[in-house]
Amino acid sequence: MSELSELYQEVILDHNRRPHNFRAIEGATKQEGYNPLCGDRLTLYVAMEGGVIKDVAFQGSGCAISKASASLMTDALKGKTADEARALFDQFHAMITSDHDGPTADLGKLSVLAGVREFPTRIKCASLAWHTMKAAVASETDAPVSTE
Amino acid sequence: MAIGTSSVQAAFDVAKIRADFPILAERVHGQPLVYLDSANTSQKPESVLKAMDDYYRHANANIHRATHLLSERATALYEGSRAKAAAFLNAPDKRTIVFTKGTTDGINLVAQSYGRSTLKPGDEILLTWLEHHSNIVPWQLVAEQTGAVIKVVPINDAGELDQGEFAALLSPRTKIVAMGHVSNALGTINPVADMIARAHAVGAVVLVDGAQAAPHLVIDVQALDCDFYVLSSHKMFGPTGTGVLYGRASLLEAMPPYQGGGDMIASVTFERTLYNQVPYKFEAGTPNMAGVVGLGAAIDYLAGIDREAALAHEDAVLEYATAQVRQIPGARIVGEARHKTGVLSFVLDGVHPHDAGTILDQQGVAVRTGQHCAQPVMDRFGIAATIRASLGIYNTREDIDALVRGLHKVRELFV
Numbered sequence: 001m002s003e004l005s006e007l008y009q010e011v012i013l014d015h016n017r018r019p020h021n022f023r024a025i026e027g028a029t030k031q032e033g034y035n036p037l038c039g040d041r042l043t044l045y046v047a048m049e050g051g052v053i054k055d056v057a058f059q060g061s062g063c064a065i066s067k068a069s070a071s072l073m074t075d076a077l078k079g080k081t082a083d084e085a086r087a088l089f090d091q092f093h094a095m096i097t098s099d100h101d102g103p104t105a106d107l108g109k110l111s112v113l114a115g116v117r118e119f120p121t122r123i124k125c126a127s128l129a130w131h132t133m134k135a136a137v138a139s140e141t142d143a144p145v146s147t148e
Numbered sequence: 149m150a151i152g153t154s155s156v157q158a159a160f161d162v163a164k165i166r167a168d169f170p171i172l173a174e175r176v177h178g179q180p181l182v183y184l185d186s187a188n189t190s191q192k193p194e195s196v197l198k199a200m201d202d203y204y205r206h207a208n209a210n211i212h213r214a215t216h217l218l219s220e221r222a223t224a225l226y227e228g229s230r231a232k233a234a235a236f237l238n239a240p241d242k243r244t245i246v247f248t249k250g251t252t253d254g255i256n257l258v259a260q261s262y263g264r265s266t267l268k269p270g271d272e273i274l275l276t277w278l279e280h281h282s283n284i285v286p287w288q289l290v291a292e293q294t295g296a297v298i299k300v301v302p303i304n305d306a307g308e309l310d311q312g313e314f315a316a317l318l319s320p321r322t323k324i325v326a327m328g329h330v331s332n333a334l335g336t337i338n339p340v341a342d343m344i345a346r347a348h349a350v351g352a353v354v355l356v357d358g359a360q361a362a363p364h365l366v367i368d369v370q371a372l373d374c375d376f377y378v379l380s381s382h383k384m385f386g387p388t389g390t391g392v393l394y395g396r397a398s399l400l401e402a403m404p405p406y407q408g409g410g411d412m413i414a415s416v417t418f419e420r421t422l423y424n425q426v427p428y429k430f431e432a433g434t435p436n437m438a439g440v441v442g443l444g445a446a447i448d449y450l451a452g453i454d455r456e457a458a459l460a461h462e463d464a465v466l467e468y469a470t471a472q473v474r475q476i477p478g479a480r481i482v483g484e485a486r487h488k489t490g491v492l493s494f495v496l497d498g499v500h501p502h503d504a505g506t507i508l509d510q511q512g513v514a515v516r517t518g519q520h521c522a523q524p525v526m527d528r529f530g531i532a533a534t535i536r537a538s539l540g541i542y543n544t545r546e547d548i549d550a551l552v553r554g555l556h557k558v559r560e561l562f563v
Contacts (some may be wrong), residue, residue: 004510008503008561038502039519039532061532063500064562122506 006115007122008064015068020075021057028055033132035124040066044132046077053077053085056133063125065116070129072110082137089134096126160457166542168193168449179512182550187332187491187538188516189382190363192446196386199445200438207441210434212411226437229444230427233392236447237377238368243397246427247440250391251359252282254378255326257393257430258355259286261403262376263324269295271323274352276301276309277528278331278338281521283357287326296323303528307334307483314343322352329361333522333536334483335466335491337365341372348373353399359383363540364462364489366455369394381439385540386446390439393430400426407432458541462490465539469548473537476555478563482534493520493534496555499562501533507561508535508554515551 025045033042042060046053056074073092077085088107095107096116116126166172169191174181183191203225209218211226227242234242248254263273273287273296291298299322301314309327318325325347330337344354355376358367363384369377375396382388395403405412405423409432414422423429469492473479478497496504505517516536519526526532537551 004507007506013562037518039523039526040502041532061500063502065503119506122502125502 003115003118007119009112009115011109011112012064012068015071016064019058019067019071021071022059023057024059025055025057028057029136031132031136033060033128033135035062035066035128037124038063040125040128042066042070042128042132044070044129044136046133046136048082051081053080053082053137058129062128063122065113065122065125066128069113069126072113073129073133076108076110077133085133085137089130092130093127096123159454160461162461162542162544165453165458166544168195169542170194170197172542176512176514177510179510182513182547184537184539184543184547184551185514185516186363186540186543187360187383187520187536189388190385190540191542192385192387192442193449195449196442196445200387200442203438203441208438211437212428222437225441225444226435229440229447232444232447232451236367236450237392237394238370239394240370241397243426244394244400246393246395246400246430247435248378248391248393249389249436250380250382251357251378252286252380254376254391254393255283255355255357256286257406258376258378258395259290261406261430262353262399263287263290263296264293265404267291267294267296267323270321271296272299272319272321273297274299274301274314274317274322274325274347276314276327276338277303277524278307278309278328278334278336279326279522279524280328280332280357280359281523283326283328283355284524287324300524301327303336303525306485307331307336307525308485309336309338309343311339311343315346318346318350318352320350322347322350324355325352326355326357328357328359329367330358330364330489330491331483331522331525332360332491333520333525333534334485334493335360335488335538336483336485337361337487337489339487340374344372344374360490364459375399381443381446384446385449387439387442390436390443392443395426397426400430403430405429405432409433411435453541459489462539462541462543465543465545465548466490466492468545469537469539469551472548472552473555476552476559478559479555482529482531490539492537492539494537495531495534496558497563499558501535503562504535504555504558507558508551511550511554511557513551513554 025047028045028047031044040062045057047055056077058070171191207221209222211223230242230245233245299317302310347354353375356374358379362379377394380391412432414424480495482493501517518533
């Protein structure tokens, strides 16, 4: 059961019960994320100002892993540029998919999700918010078009 | 209940059945495997594994094509499975049995061959709210191609089809009715014989998706009087990648081929090709021969057990599971039809099914969590997903006890 307690750390359970930035943002870029495997849906709101993520929030239903991941992600993204957000996506993705315990970038609070790598069936849960963010940020920088 | 169960145990020796399935001795995450995911795919008895192995060791050759001994053996085994499938469904003639890749393939065959060649703009295809995506999407495709319109029979809060609405939706415009025999998401057994009679009264042709019925119920396509009946080998203790389509002979004969290729032709020239007779007209290309042989062995396996006693055993385990899960605080059963088989779908307050699935798995308990390829059913109950424990003939009360212990662990962590 040690892998299980590694996955469901207290921090993750807390974010599941009381997710941070769990709200809509009026006028922000809105991006839908959907995991057809489990039916989970997530709406991400990203408000950019001067090339920087000024505010980011999410709504939707999902498992503890997907909610905690979205909650922690929104905390981590504030103040980052689109490029920095994309770089963080890559680092996070490497952390949850790498099949060895080699050195990965220190991702601070996000590293509580590293245990997901032991649960291949749950990687999609942890990455749903991140893929949604990548799409939201891409549309923000590539062309000023709302994805709604 | 206790008395009923002990008399069932006398007639049905579940320990003996379990010994026939080698995988049930497997350990997962250091725990004995508790397999409660048979509606997803069933496990396979030794006799099926051996039949397929023997086929490759002693009979493998292409069927219907060569004059040598191995081809004769392979053809005899393959066609032998057709006769077994006909007997399994009480089909009137083995010509009415078409081997497919599985239920999905069978439905697509009927939709694209029968549906596409007969449907006209404005014709109606009647489905039900309980359908698996595989009995929805093929009809949407053919509706788009032909201008036909899809109508859907609603369900009540127990997860039963609304028979009044079914009657109201039937009209001379209804050309095809496609419905599941047993719901994969909720376990509801639909009153298909009665519904088929009512559909025939307005001139509709009826396809029954028997994927979830085949491992549990004794099926008689003549008594049901259905026009098409489809099933998957892998849900009924046979291998993956093969299935059966039963079709009324007159319909199969009139239908155009689904796919073109070898074995489905009588003669080919560049000017004109003559098609083979049924069922070969629908079996283009080298089929899944070992799979069909394995399916034959699975049918033999089922023929060798007392099906009524097996069903009584499964019903007793389902009843026990329902009562046990109901006692867990915050558990809510989804789908409480009066007639059910094999499936217990439920949700736990404050716990997402996916999290429950992972925690159960760590304790050796395999269930499916999610929408079960039945998004309309989930939408109908206003939920994204359920935890689904589904039963095979090999499950026991002890399996349910392990599930319940696991669910208490889930609650400890989350509630």
